[in-house]
Amino acid sequence: MQLGYHTITWGGVVGHPVGVTSIKDLFYQTNGSMETAVRDIAAAGYEGTEMFDGNLVEYADRPEELRGLLAESGVKLVSVYSGANFIFADILPEELHRINRAAELAATFGAERLVVGGGARRVAGTTDQDYALLARALDQVTDIAESFGLTASYHPHLSTMVESTHELERLMDRTRIGFCPDTAHLAAGGSDPAAVIRKYPDRIRHVHLKDFRADPFQFLPLGEGDLDFPDIIRAVQESGYDSWLMVELDTYDGDPRAAAEISKKYLDKILADSGL
Template sequence: MKIQYGCAPINWSNDDLPSLGGELTYQQCLSEMALSGYTGSEGGIKYPKEFEVIKKAIDLRGITICNMWFSTEFTVFNNEDTFRRFQNHLDYTYGLGARVVGAGECGVTIHGDESIPLFKNQVILDERQFKNLAEGLNELGRMAHAKGMKLCFHPHAGTGVETKEEIDQLMEMTDPETVFLLFDTGHLTLAGEDPVAVLEKHLDRVAHIHVKDVRRHVYETVKEQDMSFLQGVKNGMFTVPGDGDMVNWDGIFDLIKNSSYDGWIVVEAEQDPAKADPLEYAMMARRFLREKLGR
């Protein structure tokens, strides 16, 4: 294995809800990642957009930007604008060290709307939308490959691709040479799936990994009280590996240890930093990963 460990700034400030951790600086975020033993960070809304500013900040701390979320809009057929934005995204993130791009479909989504209950409003894509999504991802995959990067599709709660069946369908409809999977333990758990089964089936397509756990009592409250995704986040639905109680980590890590996976494992939590000190939880997760994977 050639695994590197990163941490997402979403643990300090949430891209979908910037008011969480809005008072924390990007310098603190990056410094605490480095202090916790991570060498990679994902991009985030808190980070400066000016290339030279963020490049200097990460270089000072020995951090690489290993991935930065990209929103596709193929389910609303906004293809040309998506292609244009993606090329700019490739150029920017490549210069910061990223060799993968995690893309999530946001043309039709409910995950960013606090007023919409998550579990009663699952997004269902029609055949035409799904076909355009697959074809669009194939084109993005070719663009990424030409840049020396990998496109990784990120199934996400509240979007049209989150269940095992939907992931299976998308993997079948896309080019295995250029379209890869971003494996996320937390979102698969929210979708009611077994992350171990998904990883076992698609391990050869996985090029980037997000690890987070789910607190069962909050998950059940979100379902029972018809709460939105963001309400769940604010109430502590997610946490870091080593703290939650829904993900089968031994099953996940056994598969990874017995594979030839070559890439990043990135810790996420999506918690309110006023309730869960980001440094404490980043360090907790790093210890857990070291115990389970040996480094």
């Protein structure tokens, strides 16, 4: 197992404002410094990182700057995160154009994986046809990723049409995209993360780890919430997945580097105890 950490903690996540009137430009991005994030992630002992597509767009005209930062820090860009509505026919070509750009940049900077979330909830409610539309779009995302030598995976996420175990079941048999379990989002959606991992062992292509407390609702560094990470890691191990574990924490009241160090120390102990 190799350990990585997402840059989201250094500024949270927003959508690019240009995307309000131009769907093809509605990239995710972290508003913090990627230089600080990468250096802190390296100092905390992680070997890899994940970034949002919009943060790569910022380096599109100066690629050597990001390559140099990663090389100097000894951190690999493992994965890039993007997302879309995916169920509205009129805008799907614009969204896939953006996904294509994200995949192109991911490959440019040496990433191996493209992770996507999404699937819009309609005002009138989600229909069975919406899951068919989402599945079809995710197959197209998979084709795009593969055209750039990347592995694609789908990330269930709160506020999308795939939050609960039942909703995930409605999607997974209809699409060939890989699966990226996010432990906190699965738990917040009412699932047992370890059980979901055990249900889809052959589909796992990426893993997001973060802790979660239900009352009060909060995403937390590993070991500070309610989740059973020893069992989650056992489930990952049982699946045969033996690759990057990406720790992700949306926000943190203190120093982002301190949060990264808390999770690293906790995860190192679990992996050592499990013999990994």
